[in-house]
Structure formats: structure tokens, C-alpha cells
């Protein structure tokens with residue numbers, strides 16, 4: 001992992017007992033590094049993920065969403081989302097901060113490879129300031145056309161026995177026409193055969209697409225799709241199929257949309273579904289045998305003499 005400087009440790013909030021910063025975190029608020037200094041943690045003995053319950057409206061909204069999805073009274077269309085979410089185990093409190101206790105979706109993976117894909121042409125809600133809207137648009141302008149953006153990915157290269165982590169600044173520097181190769185890179189290209197895992201992910205995402213199409217009256221803004229496969233089992237010379245998972249996280253900007261009479265509108269979330277379909281279409285492209293992987297100069301850039309321009313970090 002990236003070395004943590006002593007100044008960061010000095011200013012980070014106290015860690016609750018039996019916890020550490022979340023291993024394999026791809027994007028989002030990192031412990032000690034986000035503006036508030038609070039970030040995701042993991043409980044060492046249980047493996048649970050602790051996500052800071054931040055101030056209203058974001059924290060309570062995300063909490064309420066998990067409560068609603070896992071409620072015994074949840075309508076069937078909402079229950080159908082459960083396999084695509086980390087299980088929610090309630091709230092935890094330490095030193096004046098509350099945390100959502102979540103299943104760690106990587107717990108059964110030996111060498112988890114993870115991509116964080118933020119879905120939607122638009123990722124801000126109406127309450128965002130003009131500055132925040134502009135900042136989010138500038139982060140990755142191509143998202144308006146693509147309907148999704150890569151927030152980073154981490155791949156285990158079994159031939160080199162190391163992880164390669166492409167961070168969000170690198171992900172945002174990728175041009176629209178380069179996206180397919182960046183996706184294939186996450187799935188192991190060019191060293192490993194990416195096809196079997198991609199085909200498995202497409203099947204799972206088609207199910208998610210149906211679930212989201214049946215769900216009416218919600219908007220999911222800035223929600224991320226986490227794509228996971230096991231890099232320990234991913235070798236071009238073996239036939240074994242790596243373990244795969246796809247989940248949604250980050251519901252701080254999920255809300256219901258009502259009509260003028262205050263009733264939920266009878267429409268699916270077009271912004272989300274457009275982005276999900278577009279991501280699946282890109283996976284279909286790289287699953288095709290005719291797909292040609294373009295090694296991107298930027299993805300391969302790692303100059304020890306100029307660390308700030310590097311696109312990735314490596315670790316064991």
C-alpha cells in the first residue's frame with residue numbers, strides 16, 4: 001500500500017478498538033486522508049466494514065436506505081436488491097462518531113481484484129452547490145456520454161505476484177475511446193485471459209439491470225458498482241473459473257421521486273439504467289474475440305523518479 005506519512009497519522013481520528021483502515025479500498029473517503037479525516041475501516045476480528053455515518057443529509061439517507069432494503073416489510077422489488085448490496089448489520093458508535101456496520105464483500109476472496117465504477121451520466125443531486133456540481137462534472141466530463149466513470153481499480157498479477165492499483169486521478173485521465181482497454185486491464189489483460197470473468201460479470205449485471213428496471217420511483221446518484229474477482233485463481237493456463245461478485249455501494253444520494261400528488265413516480269431510474277447498460281455494452285465489446293487490447297501508455301506509466309505523475313502503485 002501507499003506509505004502513510006506521520007503527519008497523516010497525527011491528524012487522523014482515533015481508531016475504534018479492533019479496527020484498521022479498510023484494506024483494498026479503491027475510492028471514496030480514506031481514513032486520515034479525506035477532508036473530515038474519517039474514512040472506511042474494518043473490524044479485525046469480524047472483518048466487518050465500518051463506514052462513517054456522516055452529517056445530514058448524506059449519512060442518515062444512506063442509513064435509511066440500508067434499513068429500508070433489509071426491512072422485513074420491504075416490497076419485493078426492493079428485496080430483490082439485497083443480493084447486490086453488502087448486508088447491513090446496524091450502527092456502531094465510538095468516540096462520538098457513528099458507523100454503518102456492513103458485510104465486507106471481499107471476505108471470501110483470496111486475492112481480491114476490485115473496480116469501483118460510479119454509475120450515471122449525472123452524479124450530483126439538486127442540493128449540491130454550483131461549485132460542487134462543476135467539480136463533479138470536471139472530474140470526468142466523458143461521463144455525460146458514457147453514463148459511468150471509473151474511480152479506480154486494483155488487479156492482482158499472479159505472474160508477478162503483486163497488486164497493481166490504478167487510482168482515481170489515473171482513471172479520470174482515460175479518454176472515452178480508451179475506456180474498453182482500461183476495463184480489460186482490470187480484468188487481467190494483457191497477461192491473463194479476461195474473457196471468462198467478463199462473461200460471468202455480464203450475466204450478473206443483466207440480472208441487476210432487470211432488478212433496477214423493476215424498481216420504480218428511486219434515483220441513485222453517485223452510487224458505485226463494485227466488480228470483484230479472485231486474482232489468485234486467474235491464470236491463463238488453467239481452466240478454473242475465478243470467484244466473481246458484483247455489488248452496489250454508496251447510497252448517500254439515493255432518494256425517492258414523487259409526483260405532484262406526493263406519490264412515488266412510476267418510473268425506473270433512467271440515469272442509472274443508461275449508465276449500467278453502457279457499462280455492460282463496453283463489457284460485451286471486450287468479451288468479443290475480435291476485441292484488440294490497446295496498451296495505454298498512461299496505464300503503464302510508473303516512473304520512480306517522478307512519483308506524482310505515476311498512474312499506479314504496486315504492492316504485494
Ligand SMILES: Nc1ncnc2c1ncn2[C@@H]1O[C@H](COP(=O)(O)OP(=O)(O)OP(=O)(O)O)[C@@H](O)[C@H]1O
Nearest residue numbers: 025026027028029049086102103104105116249250
Ligand atoms: N461493504 C464493502 N466491502 C468491501 N469494500 C467496500 C465496501 N464498501 C465500500 N468498500 C470500499 O470502499 C470504497 C469507498 O466506498 P464508498 O463509495 O461507500 O465510500 P464513500 O466515502 O461514500 O465514497 P464517495 O467519496 O464516493 O462518496 C469502495 O471503492 C470500495 O473499495
Ligand SMILES: O=P(O)(O)O[C@@H]1[C@H](O)[C@H](O)[C@@H](OP(=O)(O)O)[C@H](OP(=O)(O)O)[C@H]1O
Nearest residue numbers: 028035058132135136139168222250252253
Ligand atoms: O472524487 P473527488 O474528486 O474527491 O470528489 C468527491 C466524490 O465525488 C464523492 O463522491 C463526494 O462525496 P459524496 O458522494 O458523499 O457527496 C465528494 O464530495 P464532498 O467533497 O462534499 O465530500 C467529492 O468531493
